[in-house]
Amino acid sequence: MERYKKILEETETVELEGYGKGLPIWRPYGMQIMKNIVNRFIDHLYDKIKFEFVEHPMLIPKEEYLDLFENIEFENLYTLDFNGRKYILKPDSLQFNFDYIFKHGIDAVLSIGTGYRYETGITPPLFRDRHIWPFVQFNHVIEAEEVEQTLLTHTNILSSLFEDLCLPHFFVDSGKKRNYGLHQINGMSFLDTDELTIISMSYVLSESFSHHFNTRKKLIDTGFTEKLLAMCALLNIDEKGLILPSLIAPYNVVCFDRNERPVSKDIIESTSQDNLRVYSDNSSRNIKRKFDIWEKKGVNILILTDGNSIEKVVRRYDKKAEPFTSVRRLSEILKENDEFLRTRNRRFMEKLNSENQEYYLQAFCKDCSLETTVFGEIFPHKTAICECGKIGLEYLVTYDKKIY
């Protein structure tokens, strides 16, 4: 778990201790990766659901916040007096998002904002921070009969995103979440220690929320955070540093000249096709240092030039060199890069079906599931035969219910 912190700081991605515990400061490289992650989500969302973007203030009048969450006790809020009025620092955008939806008669909104949550104890940076950025929250209002299909759509969108990030993943329906959600669908992945972790959440909110907004419709809350980048830094690495999935890398290709001359414009132009993000490093650092820096930062392809010719193309994922043949070949290398990561991370998914001490998949009928510590049903729900012979569903069984 410790290595991701070192890598993220050394690659100038984020200063994890930032402005204090749980207040990381993102540097330009990290901000760009996170923006690329969010943009992938938006692209997948556009394909499936019509929505509007919304922005909200950081300061929420306290009485209006408590009006919505009257039945729920939150212990992780920051409150302050400002200009003679009591405010809460926005912990998330749920309240604003749904209020906007009902006020404007639309079905769905997306907010890409910030949240503040009071946290104590040992909280791994980017896994549980006090300042959460980005806090991507998608809220959707649907008819009751559309719940199953909508949750499926949301999880498909998230699954496409996790595929882009080359993260191993599956979804679990953990059922009712106290008085907050009627259903909670968790996107699950794995830490480098093989432990399970939650990387996204989708809720069907409880009746108290529908009642507050005076509707019989169902309210869906889906979101993810900065944790996705921490997961990439945990799983998509090798001894040299990051291996970024090509769709989120700020640069797919970095070029530099053998004799420390500026990289030829013709080379930049010829490689900047096919949507490749290309950067030329014309700094005065020596070649070895440039290789080390950009390899550590996880750039997919390094190109060494010699004046107007390309001397070699180095693939980040297997560190092997090849002669330059075409731009199309560079695009192929990006696909190989991502397939390499996905194949390597597939081993985590295989653990689910093996004799693992901590967690595994097993079929239970409804009665037998009550006698076992199950984390939830695999989603989409899968019919399977229980050991007792009855028809049941596939469940994730864990010995530790506390997965974060």
Added chain:
Amino acid sequence: MKLNYQNQASLIRTREQQIADFIGYHGFTRISDIFIIPKNVHNTRSYIKKHIVRTDHLRYPINVKIEERDYGLQDYYIRSFGEDFNLILFRWYEAWEKPIKIYSLGPGIYKNKEVSNLMLAQVFDAPNQLSDLQVKLLNCPSPFEELKSSLSKEFEVDCLRVWGV
């Protein structure tokens, strides 16, 4: 509900992009913005022979009391328009490539109200470069409604601060 919406997301983003383009054109790189900073964090001192040589003092111009569950009212700074801010720690100053030209852009307090796009920028460079940059920034057309700057010191090092909305 009577919440004060800032729901014109595209207008806010367009404005953010205009400011980012302007300040980026002048060679600044962006770090993330944080709305509140605990007052006591990282205000550490480094000593040589019992003499304080550097003092970290991350800060924003306005002080507020924020209630924390376990500790009651605590002192914080809130991101706000004004001269008295410091965005970086001394160890970052030492480690980061020079010259350092950074800015943050996001929500903040301006004339007692929350605004979406408050920019705070800080530059560490040679004194003549700082004054040249200051003149350049203040004399060219910019997307800001109000833009101010000052030359002073942080960590006993010359520093240009620029703030605008």
